[in-house]
Each structure stands twice: as structure tokens, then as C-alpha cells.
Amino acid sequence: MTTAQYKRTSVDIAGLLKVLGENLYSRPEVAVRELIQNASDAISRRRLQTGDQFSPRIDIECHAADNQLIISDNGSGLTDTEIEQFLTRIGTGYTRSLRRDEESSDLIGAFGLGFLTAYMIGNRVEVITTSQTGSAFRFLSENGERYIVSPITPGDVGSVVIISLKDKYEYLSDYGRLLDVVTEYCSLMNIPIHVQGNSEPINKVPPWRIEAENEPQIRKQKRRLEFAEIMEPYFDPVCTIPLDIDDGQGLLWIHDRSTYGGADNRWMQIYVRGMMVAKNKHEFLPGWAGFLSGMLESNSLNPTASREDIIKDATYQSARRQTAQNLISGLTDIAQNQPEVWRSILRRHNEALLGAAIADDALFRAIYKDLTVPTSEGDLGLEDIQSRSPNGLAIALQVDGGADEIVSRAFGTPVILGYRYGAAAMAHKFASIHDLDIIELGTKRGHDVLFPRVETDPATEERLRHLFDEEDQTLILSEFDPPFLSALNFVDAEQSLKAYFEDDEADKKISQGALGLARAFTQKIDKQAPLHLVINLRSPIIKAMLDADTSDAEACAKTVKASAKMLCKHKALGTHGFATAMENLNAGLLAMITAMGARNGG
Amino acid sequence: MADSVWTWLWRLSEELYDMGEEDISDKIDNFSSLAYEKDQKQVELAFPELIAFARARQNKWLEIYLRHWRLQAYVNTNHDPRPLVPEVLDLLAFANEEDTKDCPQSTCVIDDITDIYAAIDAPGFALERRAMLEETLANLSPHIECYNCITMSLVDALNDQNEFQLALDAFEVGKRKSSMISEDGHFFNYLSPLVMKSLIGTKQYQRALDIAERSTPPNEDGRCSVWALEAQALTGLSNDAHAITKIDQVLAQSPDHINVAELVCAVRDLSSLHTRLDITEKLNELAQLSLERGRMREGFDAAALAFECASGQNRHDLAAHAVTIMENTLPHLNRELGAADRLRRVQAELQDT
Numbered sequence: 001m002t003t004a005q006y007k008r009t010s011v012d013i014a015g016l017l018k019v020l021g022e023n024l025y026s027r028p029e030v031a032v033r034e035l036i037q038n039a040s041d042a043i044s045r046r047r048l049q050t051g052d053q054f055s056p057r058i059d060i061e062c063h064a065a066d067n068q069l070i071i072s073d074n075g076s077g078l079t080d081t082e083i084e085q086f087l088t089r090i091g092t093g094y095t096r097s098l099r100r101d102e103e104s105s106d107l108i109g110a111f112g113l114g115f116l117t118a119y120m121i122g123n124r125v126e127v128i129t130t131s132q133t134g135s136a137f138r139f140l141s142e143n144g145e146r147y148i149v150s151p152i153t154p155g156d157v158g159s160v161v162i163i164s165l166k167d168k169y170e171y172l173s174d175y176g177r178l179l180d181v182v183t184e185y186c187s188l189m190n191i192p193i194h195v196q197g198n199s200e201p202i203n204k205v206p207p208w209r210i211e212a213e214n215e216p217q218i219r220k221q222k223r224r225l226e227f228a229e230i231m232e233p234y235f236d237p238v239c240t241i242p243l244d245i246d247d248g249q250g251l252l253w254i255h256d257r258s259t260y261g262g263a264d265n266r267w268m269q270i271y272v273r274g275m276m277v278a279k280n281k282h283e284f285l286p287g288w289a290g291f292l293s294g295m296l297e298s299n300s301l302n303p304t305a306s307r308e309d310i311i312k313d314a315t316y317q318s319a320r321r322q323t324a325q326n327l328i329s330g331l332t333d334i335a336q337n338q339p340e341v342w343r344s345i346l347r348r349h350n351e352a353l354l355g356a357a358i359a360d361d362a363l364f365r366a367i368y369k370d371l372t373v374p375t376s377e378g379d380l381g382l383e384d385i386q387s388r389s390p391n392g393l394a395i396a397l398q399v400d401g402g403a404d405e406i407v408s409r410a411f412g413t414p415v416i417l418g419y420r421y422g423a424a425a426m427a428h429k430f431a432s433i434h435d436l437d438i439i440e441l442g443t444k445r446g447h448d449v450l451f452p453r454v455e456t457d458p459a460t461e462e463r464l465r466h467l468f469d470e471e472d473q474t475l476i477l478s479e480f481d482p483p484f485l486s487a488l489n490f491v492d493a494e495q496s497l498k499a500y501f502e503d504d505e506a507d508k509k510i511s512q513g514a515l516g517l518a519r520a521f522t523q524k525i526d527k528q529a530p531l532h533l534v535i536n537l538r539s540p541i542i543k544a545m546l547d548a549d550t551s552d553a554e555a556c557a558k559t560v561k562a563s564a565k566m567l568c569k570h571k572a573l574g575t576h577g578f579a580t581a582m583e584n585l586n587a588g589l590l591a592m593i594t595a596m597g598a599r600n601g602g
Numbered sequence: 603m604a605d606s607v608w609t610w611l612w613r614l615s616e617e618l619y620d621m622g623e624e625d626i627s628d629k630i631d632n633f634s635s636l637a638y639e640k641d642q643k644q645v646e647l648a649f650p651e652l653i654a655f656a657r658a659r660q661n662k663w664l665e666i667y668l669r670h671w672r673l674q675a676y677v678n679t680n681h682d683p684r685p686l687v688p689e690v691l692d693l694l695a696f697a698n699e700e701d702t703k704d705c706p707q708s709t710c711v712i713d714d715i716t717d718i719y720a721a722i723d724a725p726g727f728a729l730e731r732r733a734m735l736e737e738t739l740a741n742l743s744p745h746i747e748c749y750n751c752i753t754m755s756l757v758d759a760l761n762d763q764n765e766f767q768l769a770l771d772a773f774e775v776g777k778r779k780s781s782m783i784s785e786d787g788h789f790f791n792y793l794s795p796l797v798m799k800s801l802i803g804t805k806q807y808q809r810a811l812d813i814a815e816r817s818t819p820p821n822e823d824g825r826c827s828v829w830a831l832e833a834q835a836l837t838g839l840s841n842d843a844h845a846i847t848k849i850d851q852v853l854a855q856s857p858d859h860i861n862v863a864e865l866v867c868a869v870r871d872l873s874s875l876h877t878r879l880d881i882t883e884k885l886n887e888l889a890q891l892s893l894e895r896g897r898m899r900e901g902f903d904a905a906a907l908a909f910e911c912a913s914g915q916n917r918h919d920l921a922a923h924a925v926t927i928m929e930n931t932l933p934h935l936n937r938e939l940g941a942a943d944r945l946r947r948v949q950a951e952l953q954d955t
Contacts, residue, residue, distance in 0.1 A: 264628065287636070287644045355647050397650060419654035425646045494688060500695050509698040511741075513734025514715060517727075518691045 016116070028169055030308060031117035032178070033185040035071045035161055036060070037275060038114050040191050042075025042159060049076065050132050052157075058193045060182055062173040067165045069122070069172055074158035077131035083139050083149055087115055087127065119144035121172060122163035128152065129159040187231075188297060189274035204230060206297065208242065208249035228253035232293050233267065238348070239341045241292075241330030245322035248298030252327055255291050258348045267293035270301065270310055277303045278310050286324045288355035291348070296323065331356065332366040346370055350379075354422030358429060368430060373423040375414040382430045389413050392437025392449060393427050406567055410482045415441065447490060451478040451534045463546060464535060467557040474528040479538050486539035487560045489568035495530035498522040533564060552595055559588030606747055607667070607706040614664065626655055633668060637675035640821070645675040662696070663705040669693050670707050673714045680858055682896030683721035684934075690714045709748040712738050716755045719936075720762070723899040724863065726936035728762035735759055744779035750789045753780070757796045766803025773797055791817050795827040799864075802831060807838035822859040826852050830864035837871040845872060853884055862888045862900040866907050875911075882911040882920055889927045898934040901927055902941055909948050918955055925952050 036058060043056040059072040078086065118125045119141075127139040136154035141147035171177050179195050183202050186193055192201035207223045221240065228237040228251060237253035255265060266282035266289055274297070278284075285294065298319060302311040310316050331353075335342050346353070353371055357364040372379035376396075385393060395418035409415065418424035418440070431438045440446045454477055456464075461477065468475055474492070500506060501518040510518070535542060541560065545553045562585035565577065611631065618627035629648055636644045649672050656664040673690055677683050694715065697708040712734060719727040735756040742749050753776035760769035773793070776783040783789050794817035801810035814832050819825040829848045836845035849868055852860055865888070875881050885908035892901030905927035912920035928945050935941055 264632070287641055288647075355644070358643050358647060419650040421651045422647050424650050425643070493692070497688060497691055497695065501691070506695075509703070510694065511712075511734060511737045513730065513737045514694055514712060517715060517719065517730050517734065518694060520730075521687055521691060 027308075028121050029172070029181045029185075030306065031121045032060075032069070032071075032172065032181050033275065033307075034114035034117040035163075036182065036186055036189075036193065039071055039073035039075060039159070039161075040189060040274075042073050042077070043191050044075070046074075046076040046132055046157065052132070054157075056191045058191055059197070060178065060193065060195050061197065062175055062178045064170075064173045064175075067167075067170050067173050069163045069165060069178070070160060071163075072158065072160045074156060077129045077157050077159050078127075078137070079131045079133055079135050080137050080149055080151075082131070083127070083129070083137060087139055088141075088147055116144065118161065118163055121165055121169040123166050124164035126162040126164075127159060128155075128162070130154045130157050132157050184279070185276045186274070188271050188276070188295075206249075206295070207251065208244075208297070224251055225253075227251065228293075231269070231295060234265070235293070237293075238344055239334065239338070241327060241334070243294060243296060243323060243326050245296075245298070245319055245326065247300040248296055248319060250294060250296035250298075252285075252292055252294035252323075252330065254345055254349070255293065256348065257291075264290040265293075266290055269295045271295065271297040272301055272303055272307075272310075273299055275307070277301075277307050279308075281310070284320055284323065286327065286356075286359060288352065288359050289327060290355075291352045292327075294323075328356075328360050328363045332363060335367045335370060342370070351421055354426050358422065358425045364429060364433075368426070371426070373426055374417040374420045376409060376417070377414045380414055382427065385414050385416065385427075386430075386434065386436060389436075392439045393431050394439045394441055394446075395424050395427050396441045397424065397443070406485070406488070410485055442490075444492060444494060447492075447532075447534075451476065451480050451488075453477065454479050454537060456537065460546060463553075464542075467545065467553055468533060468535060468561060470533070470561070472529045473531045473533050476532050476534045477537060478534050480534075480536055481538070483536065483538040483540060486536055486541045487564040488534045488536075489564045490532055490534070491568075492528065492530050492532055494522075494525050495528050498525045498527060499530055533561065552592070555588050555591035555595065557588075558584050559592065562588060607710075608747070610663070610706050611667065626652070630664070630668075634671045637671040637678075640675065640679050640823075642675040642679040642681070645672055662699075662702045663707070666693065666697050666702060666705050666711070667707045669696075670710050670714055674717070677714070677717045677721050680895050680897075682894075683718045684896045686718050690718055706746070706748075709738065709742065709746070710751065713748075713751050713755055716759065720758065721897055722934070723936045724758075724762045725939055726899060728759050729937075731759040732756065732763060744776075747782075749780055750776070750782050753783060754789065754793050754796060757793065757800065761796060761799045761803065764803065766800045769796070769800040770804065773800065785816060791820050791824065794819075795824065795831055795861075795864075798828070798831040798835070802834050802838060805838060807835040810835040811839075822855065823861065826855050826859045827861040827864055830861055830868045833868040834864070834871060837868070842872060842874060846875065849875065853880070857888060857891055860888065862892055862897070862904050866900075866903050870907055876914055877911075879915060879917070882908055882915060882917060885911065886920055886923055886927075889924065893927050893931055896934075898931045902931040902935065905931070906944055906948065909952075913951060913955070918952075921948075921952055921955070925949060 039058045043058070046052055046054070047056070054074060057074055059070075061070045061072075062068070063070070123143055125139075125141050125144070128136075129139070130136040134154060136152045138150050138152045139147060140149075165172055172181070175196055179202070182193060182195055187202055187204045188206055189203060192203055194201050204227065207220065207227050211220050211223070224240040224242065225237060228240050232253065232255075235255035235257045238256040239254050241252040241254075243250035243252055257265075264282070264287075266285045268278075268281045268284045269276055270278040270281050270284065284296075285292065296319070300315050301319060302313060302315060303309070304311055334345065350371055353367065354373065357367055357371060368382060370381075372381050373385070375385060382393075391413070393416060394413050395416045397418045416423050416427050418427070428438060430436070437449060439449045455461075456477060464477065465475060468487075473489075474495075497518075501510075501515065501522045506515055506518075537543075541556065545556050545560075548556065562581045562583075565581035566585065611634075615627045615631050618624070618630070629652060633645070633648055633652060636648065649668060652668050653665060656662075656668060669689070670693070673686060673693070676686055690711065694711050696702060697705065697711045702708060716731045716735060719731060735752055739749070739752050739756060742752060753772065756772050757769045757776075760766070760772060773783070773796075777785075780789075781787050783793060794813050798810040798813050801807070801813065811832060814828050814835075817828065819828050829851045833845040833848035833852075836842070836848065845868070849865070849872070852865055852868075866885070869875050869881060869885070885904050889901045889904035889908055892898070892904060905924040909921050909924035909928070912918075912924060925945075925948055928941075928948065932938065932941055932945055
């Protein structure tokens with residue numbers, strides 16, 4: 001019987017590479033970034049540890065004929081011990097401990113996984129390195145499972161990593177593709193990166209690193225706009241908003257393209273220590289900001305293990321909040337201090353800005369006067385609508401606002417098209433700040449405002465009931481403007497609910513539990529016929545009917561009721577109801593004309 | 603009901619894309635996420651246009667989807683639930699017609715109803731909520747997503763009836779039938795505060811704390827609920843000091859995220875907190891907010907506890923304010939469940955001081 005003993009856990013390199021390739025990193029191109037990151041860290045290490053005066057540089061070359069990728073740097077290089085420790089031992093990242101020891105924020109790496117990515121894309125990896133200590137070595141490995149290290153004649157301090165690409169990654173030896181990848185990830189790095197020996201590095205210097213406080217504003221704005229034009233992938237920028245948060249800086253810019261409300265073209269890149277970590281992190285920006293893009297560089301944000309995203313910890317949430325605040329302050333500043341730019345933004349993004357104004361009270365107060373909402377009379381400002389709406393802001397929530405929309409239009413009141421993006425929410429916010437009434441057309445609340453109930457003397461009421469009462473219809477006496485609207489029909493939604501749930505048919509359709517709750521609610525509503533007929537006591541026709549003899553009044557009443565039903569257009573009326581209303585209208589008019597003729601002796 | 607909601611939604615999105623309606627398709631697809639993330643302002647911004655689109659095309663299933671998620675956004679973001687009652691009942695009627703009853707989102711209207719009534723008076727409507735949810739579950743396949751939400755709501759209703767063991771039983775049944783409810787499942791993080799409450803109700807305090815350790819609340823509201831429940835469990839284990847730490851964590855949060863009912867339970871159990879003026883003031887503040895937001899039972903219970911604390915601290919002003927809130931909330935409770943007696947007692951006590 002063998003005795004129990006501890007054994008060392010082994011690692012299946014091929015299996016680990018598979019996991020890296022398939023589960024940790026989303027794209028093989030990330031390997032290029034990781035290797036550039038290693039090169040950058042080597043340069044930073046050389047600076048920190050030797051104080052050498054040298055011009056740092058990273059070169060990336062691709063040789064399509066040999067299917068090779070070559071990354072060179074003039075950083076610290078590696079001794080043989082360091083090769084054993086850091087190239088052949090997974091999880092031991094030199095950079096992490098160096099960053100801790102030197103307290104340097106220039107160092108990027110953290111997880112000791114970067115070099116392993118070379119094996120993701122290459123089936124043969126060679127490193128030729130001259131250490132800052134003077135020794136030089138050649139490291140060679142096939143597939144990462146075995147390696148050989150041999151001494152060589154020292155050259156210039158630095159390292160050259162040569163990757164023979166696997167067939168399926170040969171596209172990385174294409175210059176155009178390689179340039180795109182390097183530019184995407186590394187354009188904000190501090191160390192110049194040259195692709196294919198080009199004299200110009202691919203690096204861009206972001207404006208926030210070089211702006212001087214006493215620099216003229218116009219020069220700063222120009223530089224920022226030029227930078228945004230280079231970095232923005234889809235749209236042209238029309239203006240920029242600088243981003244300055246705790247331990248982070250960046251830039252936001254507004255698209256030069258018209259948007260409708262709710263369109264989401266947010267685009268945001270996040271950089272940590274000069275390396276792009278999160279691509280198109282659109283959710284970093286507020287949901288209403290669909291008309292802008294941005295970039296943020298912050299060394300406080302914590303990347304995930306694959307460095308392809310940011311961990312959503314408290315630092316991230318704080319950065320997000322501060323970015324939103326910056327954006328709101330920036331928009332407010334533009335609205336108040338850059339009128340031409342603001343006009344240009346309004347032309348393009350009025351609807352989207354409704355969403356922005358709703359989301360933030362300070363922004364609302366700063367910009368609401370400049371925004372328009374869609375109305376029955378075109379796009380109007382809220383103060384303009386207010387001046388023409390003595391009874392309150394009328395909002396149609398449905399495309400067909402029904403009878404009350406007719407009243408509003410007859411009165412010359414603009415009706416806000418509440419079914420369009422942001423219009424209803426904006427109107428509500430404006431109304432609450434200015435203590436205005438809201439008339440939501442087609443709702444009970446709206447009806448109560450537009451058609452206030454009045455009482456009249458018993459004799460008049462009796463006459464009107466005789467003329468207008470109908471089964472399945474509730475008569476309401478009101479006084480409203482304009483007087484030439486004699487009567488209107490509308491459906492009481494609560495009465496419809498009551499009728500529905502208290503009908504026996506509901507037991508067949510609705511579960512008993514839900515029906516019980518529904519009936520508990522509807523039983524508190526006094527029963528009335530759901531179709532309401534509102535009679536306008538200000539109407540000259542109604543007044544004349546009260547004085548006319550009965551047969552004339554009855555004929556007229558038929559006409560008035562019919563026209564009310566036809567204006568109603570409610571689906572409850574149905575085709576048959578509409579046809580009947582037309583017939584009654586004609587019959588009523590005929591009766592009136594006949595009566596007139598008889599009186600004239602015809 | 604053939605499809606899951608998301609399958610149906612995905613298919614609709616594809617159809618709209620093919621018709622050239624890419625923008626509308628994206629907005630419709632995104633609408634439920636906005637509600638899920640409690641971005642009620644964005645929901646309100648998007649809703650009018652989308653509902654007009656659905657109605658213009660007479661797409662009733664889409665209308666149900668939009669109206670359901672809009673209601674969810676409203677009730678889960680501290681809005682007064684009472685004005686939502688006519689709308690949710692109208693939606694109930696709408697969703698149970700011949701051409702709408704098979705819509706995958708129709709069952710979710712039951713959740714809307716129970717959420718709205720629970721927001722008004724959770725224990726007062728618990729009987730009706732339970733009946734409705736049990737009836738719905740009996741006719742629901744566990745393979746449909748709605749099963750998870752309805753189960754969750756049933757556990758909640760049973761807790762509100764103080765039927766904690768039955769709540770645990772309902773959770774166990776749900777776990778057996780649906781992998782999403784199991785402790786590895788997606789729903790567990792939403793369900794865990796409810797299960798904790800059931801465990802605390804059955805004095806299984808350590809198990810409740812184990813659940814807290816394993817769960818990851820999906821948002822700040824969830825975190826606050828778990829902290830308050832942890833405090834209750836810790837008090838049950840006589841670990842008052844740690845319980846107070848948890849309560850202080852809750853108190854440091856915005857009132858918008860605090861589960862008032864759970865906080866009241868947590869503070870009630872810890873008499874040492876009743877001498878703290880900040881607790882009394884906070885309870886009063888939350889009671890006032892609850893009243894303004896139409897959350898009547900929460901407001902009453904918070905005010906009742908605030909009165910007790912204020913009386914003990916000889917703060918007549920705070921005690922009087924608490925009584926006013928109790929008086930204003932009592933008429934709106936569906937069942938008073940002893941609230942009227944409680945009010946009479948505190949009114950008498952206030953008069954005596």
C-alpha cells in the first residue's frame with residue numbers, strides 16, 4: 001500500500017491556451033495589445049531602474065511572406081533568470097510587483113498572462129533580448145510547451161519578439177489589419193509606436209495632456225475638435241465638451257448628424273494607462289446621450305483579467321456619475337455661452353435633448369426655453385404653447401385624441417403630440433414647475449377640466465333630459481368654450497371597466513383571484529352609462545332649442561346628438577352606430593327644413 | 603402559449619428590421635431593459651411613441667408588452683401605485699381577450715397587479731394576492747419564465763401573511779420545478795431577500811445569513827433589503843452589535859433605495875436603537891415619504907415605530923408628526939389588521955403627554 005503524499009499540480013499548457021483563447025480573451029488581436037503592453041512595461045522598467053537617457057520606442061513589423069509578427073522595444077530586456085521566471089512561469093507577472101515596489105502608474109501589466117497570449121496566435125515564439133545588465137539571450141519555444149534558452153552576443157538593450165503566426169491568424173501579418181489593431185488599442189500610449197518602420201508613430205496626443213491653462217480658449221477648442229475628428233469612427237463632431245473627473249480626463253463630442261429622440265449612437269472608449277481597455281462602452285454614458293461620443297483616460301479604473309472591460313465597482317460608478325455631470329455642465333455652458341454652436345446642436349438634436357432635459361433638473365432649467373415639442377400646429381416652444389393655452393397644456397396621448405382634441409383645436413389651443421418622443425414628459429415637467437394644468441385628452445381627468453359640470457334650474461334640466469336622454473348614455477350639463485360646439489360624446493373609461501368586470505362574461509375570461517380584486521375596485525365606482533353626452537349650455541343652438549316648440553326642438557336635438565356621435569369617432573360606436581348617426585343627422589336636418597317650409601306656407 | 607416572451611420579442615424585432623423599422627425595433631427591444639434597470643424617465647420618454655406604433659399597427663401583443671413594462675418601471679421606482687390601478691385593470695381586461703390571451707406577456711399582468719397592490723398595502727392585500735397567484739401557478743408550466751416571477755410573488759404574499767413555512771414550501775416547489783429558481787439560477791438573486799424573510803420568520807437565522815452570503819443583489823434596492831434582513835437575522839442570533847452595523851449601512855443609503863418595511867422590522871427588534879434620535883428622525887422621514895408615495899402600510903408602520911421611539915425620547919414634536927401620518931394612512935389600508943387599535947392607543951398616549 002502506498003502512503004499518501006503531496007504532489008505538485010500540473011498545468012496543461014495546450015489546455016490553458018485554449019481557455020485563454022476561447023474564454024478569457026474575446027479576440028486574438030488582443031495578443032498584439034498584450035505584447036505591446038509588455039514592451040511598454042519593459043521601457044518603463046528601464047527608465048525606473050537605470051535612469052538611462054534614451055529615446056523609448058516600440059516597433060511592430062509584419063512579414064506577410066514569412067507569416068511573422070515582430071515586436072521590438074528598447075526597454076530593460078531580460079536576464080536568463082528573468083526569462084525563466086517571467087516567460088516560462090505562468091501567473092508571475094513582473095510588472096505587478098514592480099508597480100507595487102516603485103509605486104509607478106506607468107506600468108500596465110498585472111496578471112502575468114500577457115506573454116502567454118503569444119502562443120494563442122503563434123506556433124513558434126522567439127525572443128532575442130539584451131538585458132540592461134549586459135547579458136543577452138535567445139529564447140525559443142514551440143507552442144509554449146517546451147523551450148530553449150541560449151546565450152548570444154549582446155546587442156542594443158531591449159527585446160525582439162518574433163511570432164510565427166498560426167495559419168488562421170495570418171491576417172495579422174497584413175499591414176493594414178495590423179495597423180488598425182495597433183491604432184485601436186495603443187494610440188494613446190506615451191511611448192512612440194512605429195508600425196512597419198514608419199517614421200511617424202501611430203500615437204495621438206490627446207488634448208487633455210497638453211492643454212495649458214492660460215491657452216486661448218479658441219485654440220483649445222480647435223485642438224479638441226481635431227482630435228475628436230480623428231478618433232470618432234462614425235460621425236463628424238460638431239463641438240466638444242472636456243471631461244475632467246477624479247483621476248481621469250477625456251473628451252466628449254456631439255455628433256454632426258440629426259437624430260430622432262431615443263436614437264442610441266453613444267460611443268465611448270475607456271483607456272487605462274494609455275491602453276484602450278473598453279471599446280464602445282456606450283452604457284458608460286447616460287441613456288439619453290445617444291447623440292454623442294467620448295473618450296476617457298483614467299488610471300483608477302480597474303480592468304478585468306482580460307483587460308477588455310472595466311470592472312463595475314464603486315470607482316467605475318463614480319466615474320460614470322461624474323461623466324454625466326460633466327456632460328450636463330458642458331451642455332449648459334454651450335447653451336449659455338456659445339449661441340452659434342448651441343443653435344447648430346438644436347437643429348440636429350432637439351428631440352434627443354428633450355430626453356436630456358427630462359433626466360436632469362439643472363439642464364432642464366438651462367435649456368427648456370430653447371427646445372420645441374411637436375404640436376398640432378408644428379414644433380413650438382413650451383412658453384409659446386403656454387401663452388396660447390389659458391386652460392392648461394393640452395396633450396394628446398393617442399394619434400386620434402377624440403372629442404376633446406376637437407375642442408382644443410376649435411379653441412385654437414395647440415395640442416401637444418404626447419405620443420411623440422419626449423413631448424408628454426417635457427410638458428409635464430414644464431407644467432409642474434410653472435404650476436400649470438395638464439389636460440390629457442381622452443382621459444377622465446382631461447374631461448373634467450375641459451367640460452366642468454354645471455347645474456341649472458330644474459325646468460331647464462328636465463327639458464334637456466327630455467330632448468337628449470338616451471339609454472346607455474349619461475347626460476352631462478356643462479359650460480365650455482367655444483360656444484359653437486353644442487354637444488360632444490366621449491367614453492368614460494372607468495365606466496367601461498366597471499361594465500366589463502361586472503359582466504358575467506368576465507368570469508369566463510379572467511381568473512377568479514384577479515377578478516375579485518378588479519371587482520373590489522369597480523364596485524366603488526357609481527354606475528353610469530359609459531357613453532357620455534356633454535351638452536354645452538353656452539351654445540346658441542342649445543339656448544334656441546330651449547325656447548323653441550317641442551317638435552322643432554326634438555328635430556334639432558336629433559341633429560345635435562348625431563353630430564356629437566360622429567365627432568366622437570370612438571370604436572364603441574362601431575360601424576352601425578356611425579351609420580345610424582349619419583341617418584339621424586339627415587333626418588333631423590330634413591325635419592327642420594320641412595318645418596321651416598311649412599311655416600313659410602310652402 | 604407557444605413562445606417565451608423573449609423568443610417572441612426577438613422574432614418581432616427581426617420582422618421589424620426586415621420591414622425597415624430598425625430604429626423602432628431597437629427601441630422596442632431595449633424597452634424592457636430600461637424598466638428592468640429602473641430607468642423610469644427613459645421608459646416614459648420612449649413609451650408614447652412605441653404605444654402609438656403598436657396601436658397604429660393593431661399589434662396587441664406588443665401593446666401588452668409595452669404597457670406591462672411601463673407599469674413595472676412605475677411601481678418599482680417609488681411612484682404612487684394607486685393611480686396605476688385603473689390602468690392595470692384595463693390591461694388585465696385587454697390581455698384576456700381571445701386574440702390576446704396567448705400573448706407570452708399576458709401572464710405577467712398578474713405580476714403587475716400583485717406588485718401594485720402590494721405597494722399600496724402588502725399585508726392588507728396579501729389574501730387576494732395569494733389567491734390570484736396560486737390560481738395562476740396552478741395553470742402555468744414551469745418551463746415558462748413567468749413561472750419564476752409568479753413563484754417569487756407568491757413567496758412574497760405568503761410572507762406578508764406571516765405564513766413563512768408555506769412560503770418556504772412554495773420556494774422549494776419552485777426550486778424543484780424550475781432551475782432558474784435554484785440557488786445557482788438567475789432568479790435566485792431576486793428571490794433571496796424573500797427566502798431570507800421566510801427563514802427569519804421560521805427562526806432559521808443562520809440559514810438566512812448563509813443565503814445573504816451566497817446571493818449578489820442585482821441593484822442598490824436589493825442590497826438595502828438584504829442588509830436589513832441580515833440585521834433581523836443577526837438580532838435573532840443575539841448579535842446586536844453586528845445587526846446595528848447593518849442597519850447603519852441601510853440608513854446611509856438614499857431613501858429611494860431603502861425597503862421601509864424591512865427596515866422597520868429590523869429596528870423594531872433592536873430596542874437599543876429606540877433611544878437614537880437619528881433613527882426616530884429617519885423613521886419619520888421615511889413614513890412621510892411613504893405617505894406621499896402612496897405606500898400606505900409602510901408609512902403607517904414606520905410612523906408607528908417612530909412614535910414609540912419619539913415617545914421614549916420625549917420628543918413630542920416627532921411623536922405628533924408620526925401620529926398625523928398614521929391618521930392619514932389608516933383610511934387607505936385595505937384591511938386594518940389591528941392598525942385602528944394601534945392608532946387609538948398612540949392618540950391616547952399623545953394626549954396624555
